[in-house]
Amino acid sequence: MKNMTPKEHAKMQHDEHSHHGVSIEEKEMNGWKKKLIFSWIFVVPIATFMLFDRLFKIIIFEENIMRIIILILAFPVIFIFGWRTIKQGIKGLFTFYFNMDSLIALGTVIAYATGFLSMFGIVSDYSGVSAMIIAFFTTGKYVESIAKGKASQEIRKLLQLGAKKARILKGNKEIEVDIGEVEIGDIIVVKPGEKIPTDGLVIKGESAVDESMISGESMPVDKIKGSNVIGATINQDGVLYIKATKIGKDTFLAHIIKLVEEAQGTKVPIQKLADKITSIFVPTILVISVLTFIDWLYISKDVSKSLGIAISVLVIACPCALGLATPTALMVGSGIGAKNGILIRKGEAIQTMKEVKTIIFDKTGTITKGMPEVTEIISEMDEREFLKIAGSLEKVSEHPISRAIVKEAEEKKIKLLEVKKFHVERGRGIKGIIQGKNILIGNRKLMDENKINYNKYENKIMKLEDEGKTTVIVSINKKVTGIIGVADAIKDDSLEAIKMLHKKNYRIVMITGDNEKTAKAIALKAGINEVIANVLPEDKEKEVIKLQKNGMVAFVGDGINDAPALKQANVGIAMGTGTDIAIESGDIVLAKGSLIGVVSAINLSKETFKKIKQNLFWAFIYNIIAIPLALFGTLNPVVAEIAMATSSVSVIGNALLLRRKKI
Amino acid sequence: MKKIKLTIEGMHCASCASNIERAVKKVKGVKEVVVSLMTNKAFIEIDEDVNREEIKKAIGKVGYKVVDIEE
Numbered sequence: 001m002k003n004m005t006p007k008e009h010a011k012m013q014h015d016e017h018s019h020h021g022v023s024i025e026e027k028e029m030n031g032w033k034k035k036l037i038f039s040w041i042f043v044v045p046i047a048t049f050m051l052f053d054r055l056f057k058i059i060i061f062e063e064n065i066m067r068i069i070i071l072i073l074a075f076p077v078i079f080i081f082g083w084r085t086i087k088q089g090i091k092g093l094f095t096f097y098f099n100m101d102s103l104i105a106l107g108t109v110i111a112y113a114t115g116f117l118s119m120f121g122i123v124s125d126y127s128g129v130s131a132m133i134i135a136f137f138t139t140g141k142y143v144e145s146i147a148k149g150k151a152s153q154e155i156r157k158l159l160q161l162g163a164k165k166a167r168i169l170k171g172n173k174e175i176e177v178d179i180g181e182v183e184i185g186d187i188i189v190v191k192p193g194e195k196i197p198t199d200g201l202v203i204k205g206e207s208a209v210d211e212s213m214i215s216g217e218s219m220p221v222d223k224i225k226g227s228n229v230i231g232a233t234i235n236q237d238g239v240l241y242i243k244a245t246k247i248g249k250d251t252f253l254a255h256i257i258k259l260v261e262e263a264q265g266t267k268v269p270i271q272k273l274a275d276k277i278t279s280i281f282v283p284t285i286l287v288i289s290v291l292t293f294i295d296w297l298y299i300s301k302d303v304s305k306s307l308g309i310a311i312s313v314l315v316i317a318c319p320c321a322l323g324l325a326t327p328t329a330l331m332v333g334s335g336i337g338a339k340n341g342i343l344i345r346k347g348e349a350i351q352t353m354k355e356v357k358t359i360i361f362d363k364t365g366t367i368t369k370g371m372p373e374v375t376e377i378i379s380e381m382d383e384r385e386f387l388k389i390a391g392s393l394e395k396v397s398e399h400p401i402s403r404a405i406v407k408e409a410e411e412k413k414i415k416l417l418e419v420k421k422f423h424v425e426r427g428r429g430i431k432g433i434i435q436g437k438n439i440l441i442g443n444r445k446l447m448d449e450n451k452i453n454y455n456k457y458e459n460k461i462m463k464l465e466d467e468g469k470t471t472v473i474v475s476i477n478k479k480v481t482g483i484i485g486v487a488d489a490i491k492d493d494s495l496e497a498i499k500m501l502h503k504k505n506y507r508i509v510m511i512t513g514d515n516e517k518t519a520k521a522i523a524l525k526a527g528i529n530e531v532i533a534n535v536l537p538e539d540k541e542k543e544v545i546k547l548q549k550n551g552m553v554a555f556v557g558d559g560i561n562d563a564p565a566l567k568q569a570n571v572g573i574a575m576g577t578g579t580d581i582a583i584e585s586g587d588i589v590l591a592k593g594s595l596i597g598v599v600s601a602i603n604l605s606k607e608t609f610k611k612i613k614q615n616l617f618w619a620f621i622y623n624i625i626a627i628p629l630a631l632f633g634t635l636n637p638v639v640a641e642i643a644m645a646t647s648s649v650s651v652i653g654n655a656l657l658l659r660r661k662k663i
Numbered sequence: 664m665k666k667i668k669l670t671i672e673g674m675h676c677a678s679c680a681s682n683i684e685r686a687v688k689k690v691k692g693v694k695e696v697v698v699s700l701m702t703n704k705a706f707i708e709i710d711e712d713v714n715r716e717e718i719k720k721a722i723g724k725v726g727y728k729v730v731d732i733e734e
Contacts, residue, residue: 024672024703024730088726097686097725099678141675152701261668264699265706279681323677323700331701648676 023156025149032142035081039135042077046070046128067125071115074131078108082134098282100319106286107314108133111637114307124304126311126637133315133641140645144320147652151328154335158257161213161232166197169241182244190240198231199251200242207238214252215592216341259343259589263334264327268347268609271326274616281319285627289313292631308637312630316640320648321622325615328655333608336659341591342601349571349587350612353605356571357551359501359598360544363512363519364400364488365558366575367526367595372400372488374408375469378460379482384414386482390474392417393432393439397424401470404486427513427536429472440475443515447473447480454480468521470514490526497595498527504602507550511535511543511565540565556598557585573598603663611658615651622647664694667715669705670731671722674698679727686725690717 022030049070052058061069078086089105092098108130115127167174169187179197182188187203190196196209208220211233220236223229229242232253248254267275289310296306326347334344344350364370379386391409394402395416409416422432428449429442440450444461447454452475454461464471464485472484501508509530510523519533532543540557541564547553548570555562555569563585566572574586575593588605590597626647630640674680680698683705687696692713698705707718719729 024670027672028675091726092682095725097682099682100676145675148701155702261702261704262706264702265697265704267697275681278677279685282678319678320676323680327699327701 025145025152025156029142029145029149032138032145035138036135036142039077039081039131039138042073043131043135046073046131050128064119067115067119067127070125070128070131071112074112074115074127077131077134078112081138082108085134085137092282098286100282102282103285103314103317104133104137107311107637110307111311114304122303123307126308129311129637132638136638136641136645137315140641140649143645143649144652147649147656148328150656151331151652152335154339155260155331158253158260158338162251162253163195163197163232167191180248182247184244184247186244188242188244190235190242192235192237192239194235196229196231196233196235196240196242198244199246200229200231200244202227202229202240203243204241205239207240208236209240210234210236213339214256214341216339216597217592217594256338256343256591259345260334260338263344263347264331266345266347268326268330268351268612270351270609270612270616274322274325274619278319278323281317281322285314285317288317288627288631296633305633309630309633311637312633312635312640313627315637316626316630316635316644318619318623318626318644318647321619321651322616324648324651325619326612328652329608329611329615329658332655332658333604333611336661336663337601337604340597340600340604340663342597342604342663343576343589343591344587344605345589346587350605350609352552352570352587353554353602354609355552356506356554356602358507358509358547359554359556360509360511360547360565360569361528361595362540362555362557362562362565363510363514363522366556367494367510367528368488368490368522370400370488370558372404372470372486374404374484375487376464376485377408377482378457378485379474381481384412386474387412388414388417389434389439389476390441390472390484392434393419393422393430393441395419396422396432397430399424400488401472401486402430405472405484426538438477440478441472443472447475450475450478452478452480456480457483462517465515465517466521468518468525470518488522490522491593491595494526494595497599500596500599501602502527509547511540513537537561538564541568544568556595573601600663607658607661607663611655615654618654619647619651665709665711665734667707667709668733669707669718669722669729670733671698671703671705671727672730673727674700674703676700682725683722683727686721687718690721693718 085101086105089101092102111126111130114123115125117123118125164179165176166179166182167176167189168182169189174189182198188197188200202223202225204225206224209223209229210220211230212218214230214233223240231251292313293306293310296309300306330347337344361367377383377387387409391406391414394405396419417434420433422430424430425446428446431440440446454473457480461471461483469485469487473480474482498508508528509532510528511532512519513535514533516533519531523531535543540562544553544555544565545568552570554571554573555565556573557566558575566574566585572586574589576589576591588601626643629635677700680700683698684696687693687707692710693707695708696705715732722729
């Protein structure tokens, strides 16, 4: 938003807030904050009394009066501010849907009850302790909710990215409407510094547009008449007139949000063990604490001491750190990814990525720009006549090469002819009849199959292929009349990205339908020395399977025709270039077309997985050390509670450190 | 088969998420449940004719509130 005037900026911020209300996260945070403040108001005097009593043996009140005062002070802490926790916990105990509240509830209620029992001399008084447990518990929860908010910050930013208003052109009047009222086909006026409200097509005007929030690409992109623009990107210096092409749920931003949100619902396999433990954790701890009480009672014959230790066990055990270990790291990781145009769709990919040995790149649209252009026309016929026939037949196919030839014909204003009985031969070319003549356009295979001799052009074909150009042969009534060379330039940073991957010791393979020579020439330019050429679109999947015999494989493709290969690969990385995002096929989708994104995606996955492992390790270690400590009576219940609160906060804190990593 | 997305209020720990998963799975016609603690969302795969109210009730019973259902 750097190019916005302060006034516009303020307005936009205002819009964002007024439309958003209070989120669940904020509500949760505010709730804990309130509980925390009130709890401490009551707990501070309790703690003071207890301190004087224990440390200095100063008796402010007579013993029983003191007990009653503490019971009264502790009551609201537990049964008002801590009520939701207590209620949830007790409910859990009865319905067998145990949660960590069950542990806290049981611990505090028993501790509170000792306040009454102590008056009859049965046990010593833990009621003050019970209030302190709740106070520390709410404090821990509050800090945790702040940390959780931080962890989901990037994703929430994404949700708020969309524009709220649009200025549409009605007649020659500009009227401002809510974004929800914009319809497909509306003409939207976007002034410098404003957000582009929705996906559309520029019909008038020229400007640079900052797309960094969507693609992570920091350089502004020039937009002219006919360019596609993406909603939520920022128009920088010119006025753009845009025809809305996609609205609401169908926009690119909406797709990204859906994708990132859904990813949070996917599991990372390493979490499975932690999940299993979490699900039996609470009942196990309940049993352990009962056994602890019985054992200690048997050994020490001291009810008070046994009870204190049992309470410590209840409150120190923390399933939260275990349960939060993976989701928090995944959340932070996918947030950072989204900011950089790397959309993690499946949590599993993060774990699989580190096992990947081979990366297969599709050629067209992945290594190359995917926009082939005609570079050579060699024919014995008149060039326009030749192109007329070629263009007419190619018009029936949607293949990128066909489109390049049609475009060439159209640019030369050649009127195309009617085609009869056409047939697309997959991976070979096209057949058809034009003005009664049998036309064949395609590669050598097609010519060989139809016994057409192309020897006359063989040298020229070879020369074009050496330059990395795809060559099609045109035959009229079984006689070759010429060839067309089509080149698809490689993307600017493909070479750099491949170099980086080679440095990381990946085996890099390029796969393509082109013939060996053309493919090799292109691969060379991109720095790739292993090529699988002549592959039919439907066979890419089989090639992936073959390579999988040597270890895990990642496949990078542009999503549409590569879907089966992307699915077959251990990690599918789809290039979601522009607005035609191929959501369903990849485990990871790159919003930006650049191959550098592949390098970043690998780094991000590895770093995120490292964090998950660290978190799980610490969460396990915490419980493995803390529970026995409590069990052997070395920890006071209040200390136990502080330790518990710290453990879950530290897991989230550690996940947040991921944001400092450069990817 | 249909996918729905619920927004749930009141989850605050890992066992909350697994409790909701357990409770919702018991509703007839529910195929798959994944609860995301971090986003307060539940992603549920169900048969077409499953009553949304029943899912809400199941979640309510274990102590959480469904604030939004997206189809």
